[in-house]
Amino acid sequence: MIERPRGTRDLKPDHMGSRRRLETLLRETVESFGYREILTPTFEHVELFLEKSGPSIVEEIYSFEDKGGRDLALRPEFTASVMRMYADSLKGEPKPLKLYYFGPAFRYERPQSGRYREFWHFGTELIGADTARADAENIGLAYNCIKKTGLEDVTMRISNLRILEEYLKNKGISKKDREDIYHLIDKEEETRDVLDQFDLGDEFIGLLKASFKDISRYLENKEHHRYLEKVIEYISYYGIDEKDYVVDLRTVRGLDYYKGVVFEIDAEQLGAEKQICGGGDYNLGDIFGTEVSSKGFAIGFDRLHLAMEKEQKGFESERKGCYLIPIGEETIPHAHAVLKDLREKGVRSDIDLKGRSIGKALGYADKCNFKYSVLIGEEEVERGELALKNMKTGEQKDIEEQSLMEELKLGS
RNA sequence: GCCGUGAUGGUGUAGCUUGGCAGCAUGUGGGACUGUGGAUCCCUUGGCUCGGGUUCAAAUCCCGAUCACGGCCCCA
Numbered sequence: 294m295i296e297r298p299r300g301t302r303d304l305k306p307d308h309m310g311s312r313r314r315l316e317t318l319l320r321e322t323v324e325s326f327g328y329r330e331i332l333t334p335t336f337e338h339v340e341l342f343l344e345k346s347g348p349s350i351v352e353e354i355y356s357f358e359d360k361g362g363r364d365l366a367l368r369p370e371f372t373a374s375v376m377r378m379y380a381d382s383l384k385g386e387p388k389p390l391k392l393y394y395f396g397p398a399f400r401y402e403r404p405q406s407g408r409y410r411e412f413w414h415f416g417t418e419l420i421g422a423d424t425a426r427a428d429a430e431n432i433g434l435a436y437n438c439i440k441k442t443g444l445e446d447v448t449m450r451i452s453n454l455r456i457l458e459e460y461l462k463n464k465g466i467s468k469k470d471r472e473d474i475y476h477l478i479d480k481e482e483e484t485r486d487v488l489d490q491f492d493l494g495d496e497f498i499g500l501l502k503a504s505f506k507d508i509s510r511y512l513e514n515k516e517h518h519r520y521l522e523k524v525i526e527y528i529s530y531y532g533i534d535e536k537d538y539v540v541d542l543r544t545v546r547g548l549d550y551y552k553g554v555v556f557e558i559d560a561e562q563l564g565a566e567k568q569i570c571g572g573g574d575y576n577l578g579d580i581f582g583t584e585v586s587s588k589g590f591a592i593g594f595d596r597l598h599l600a601m602e603k604e605q606k607g608f609e610s611e612r613k614g615c616y617l618i619p620i621g622e623e624t625i626p627h628a629h630a631v632l633k634d635l636r637e638k639g640v641r642s643d644i645d646l647k648g649r650s651i652g653k654a655l656g657y658a659d660k661c662n663f664k665y666s667v668l669i670g671e672e673e674v675e676r677g678e679l680a681l682k683n684m685k686t687g688e689q690k691d692i693e694e695q696s697l698m699e700e701l702k703l704g705s
Numbered sequence: 706g707c708c709g710u711g712a713u714g715g716u717g718u719a720g721c722u723u724g725g726c727a728g729c730a731u732g733u734g735g736g737a738c739u740g741u742g743g744a745u746c747c748c749u750u751g752g753c754u755c756g757g758g759u760u761c762a763a764a765u766c767c768c769g770a771u772c773a774c775g776g777c778c779c780c781a
Contacts, residue, residue, distance in 0.1 A: 296754085299772065353780080370781075398781085403706080406775070414781075547780055557781095568781060593781045620740060652742040659743050670740060682741085689741080 300402075300410025307610055314608040315442065315598055316395060319415050322438050326430070328391040328417050333374035335397070339366040341373050350548060353400040355410075367399035372550075372589060373577065375418050380581030388421030395594070407566035407596045416572070416591035423586035425523035428554045428574060431588040432524070433531025435570050438592060439558055440532075443606040447569070449537060451525070451556045452544040454573075455517040456508065460500065463513060466491055475545045505540040524554050550575045556590075560600035569596045612685060614641025615665035615701065616658035618651060628669045631679070631694070640701060659684055665701065 297303060304312065320330075339356045356366040368374055371394050383390060395415045404410060415438075419431050432451065439447055457478075461471045470491060478501070500511040505525070509518045521540070528538075538556075546555050555573030563569070572590020601607045615635070619628035628644060635642040643663070645654045651668070658666045668680035673691060681700055682689040692700050 296772070350780085400780080402780075403778090404773080408780080412781070565776060566780080571781065591781065596781075650739065650742080652738085652744070655741075655743045657743090666743090668740080672740080680740090682743095684743080687741095687743080 298410070300404040300408075302409060302411075310610050311608045312594075312598055315594070315601070316415070318441055319438055319592070319594075320393075320395070322441055323393045323417055323434060326391070326434050326437075328393040328434075331375065331378065331392050331394055332396060333368070333371065333378055333394070336365045336367050337374055337377070339364040341377060342366055342369060350400075353402050355399045355401050369400050370398050370548075370591060371396070371414055371416055372418065372548075372575070372591070375589075376577040376581060376587070379418075379420060379585075380578070380583050383420075384583060389427065390420040391417070392420070393417040405566065407563055407593075407599055409595065413594035414591045415594045415597075416589060418587055418589035420587045421585055422588075425520055426527050427586075428524045428588055429527030429531065431572065431574075431590060432528050432554075432556050433533060435556070435558065435572060435590040435592070436528075436533050436537065437531060439570060439597070442597065442601050444560060444597075444600055444604055445606075446561045446604060447558055447600075448539070448561065449533075449556060449558045450541040450544040451521070451538050451554065452540065452542050453517050453521040453524075453554045454545070454551060455553055456512065456521070457500075457542055459514055459517055460497075460512060464493065466493075472549070476547075478543050478545050501542050503542075508540075508542070521554060546571060546573060548575075550577050552576045554588075560596065560603075562603045563596060563600055566596065569593050569600060610662055612662050612664035614643070614663050615667050615681075616654070616661070616663040617642065617644040617667045617669060618654045618658075619645065620651065620668060620670035623671055624669045624674055627674050631667070631669065631697070635697075638698060640698075655682075655684075667697070 339354065342354055343351055350369055354366045354369055356364065359365055375392060375394065379390070383392075393416065396413065397411050398414050399411050401410060402408060417431075417434065419427055432449075436449060454475075457475070458471065461474065466474070474491065496511065500508065503511065505521075509515050512518055525540070544555060544557055546557075551573050553574030556571070557568055558570040559567045560569045561567060570590055570592045572588070574586070574588045576584075577587065578585035598607075617628050617632050619625045632642055632644050641663075643661070645657070649657070655666055663684055666682040666684055668682060668689075670680070673679055676691075677694050678691045679694050679697060680689055681692050681697070
């Protein structure tokens with residue numbers, strides 16, 4: 294028996310049904326915001342990801358050399374690919390350009406709860422709109438996507454990376470040291486030791502922990518604070534009010550290309566791997582020789598789905614369609630005529646292929662989640678009728694054969 | 706990469722401490738039943754993650770690998 298590779302999953306029919314419904318919900322939400330779907334290759338030249346996303350991501354890339362000697366990598370995320378595609382072939386599109394994607398991504402990490410080596414990202418990019426309202430739309434859409442799932446125990450953190458960047462620059466901290474600080478900043482207990490190394494004292498700790506209103510007191514240049522204030526004002530247009538988020542300057546994205554307003558959303562019931570969404574304002578355009586403002590976010594699709602199951606907000610598999618049970622050889626041709634008609638009308642329908650007893654056939658229909666069984670016996674056929682059995686209630690009635698479609702619609 | 710826990714038919718489990726015929730439930734398949742039985746009954750199918758070691762004898766004890774789970778690191 295050959296097993297699945299480490300960190301991968303097989304998804305069973307029930308699970309896929311539920312995932313598809315979540316996917317549909319997310320698609321409908323982003324499309325209602327005017328986003329259009331794109332798809333980029335599953336693998337790219339490894340250079341696309343090297344240096345662009347920062348050292349943390351490079352360690353975890355699934356890379357390989359192909360038979361022509363090219364260095365390739367399975368995508369660890371979509372943003373770099375989308376920006377490559379933009380620079381390649383979408384530069385002439387009207388701005389803002391709104392794109393979304395859904396597909397698998399790959400990272401060579403140690404698997405654990407909510408973390409796989411092949412995982413699915415659902416995300417968006419908003420390209421060419423450099424305003425606070427664009428940031429608000431980005432956050433608003435992400436928040437709406439999560440909220441529409443019905444998930445309740447979620448927290449959102451928002452920050453503006455430029456606030457700390459400006460503050461540390463003014464303190465004369467070098468670019469490299471700033472990056473080190475960012476990477477260590479959300480480990481609260483270690484923060485003080487680190488800061489001592491850079492001769493930053495209580496004041497910096499105070500800034501990190503300050504409430505939104507108090508932050509400006511620490512700043513000489515209040516421009517970036519004011520910008521964040523605008524964004525926070527505008528996200529109320531998207532149904533987000535003060536209880537739905539916190540401003541937390543310690544929210545630092547792991548990828549180096551983030552520059553401005555950023556945010557993360559956690560599902561609290563997930564444990565160690567609880568972040569279900571992250572995004573913000575970034576700059577990748579200069580890599581491709583095109584300076585362009587972009588904002589986006591990615592949802593960890595598998596984690597979102599897992600969180601819904603844990604909160605029992607998952608999609609119950611729904612009874613659908615009907616199962617035909619011919620009783621006796623003589624009724625089989627007639628049953629098939631009914632079946633053909635149903636299928637042509639797009640009704641999920643099936644027929645007993647094994648000549649099983651009525652009881653067994655009903656059992657099969659039940660387990661396969663059919664909404665109705667249709668019993669087709671000689672007596673009914675002679676009268677032009679069918680016996681329609683509701684598989685949930687067990688209720689059964691004889692109906693005119695012509696009214697079958699109508700009955701199915703009424704019942705749905 | 707690190708720490709810890711675990712792995713028994715398709716699924717869920719008992720057995721492991723104290724080595725001695727691998728048991729139960731459920732599912733799959735078949736049958737009884739032939740217009741309601743989504744039931745009931747009967748039969749069948751199918752398993753100790755892998756590789757070494759100890760032993761007369763290993764699911765059980767020891768070592769290693771693999772995979773999973775929980776956490777660290779990192780991160781989505």
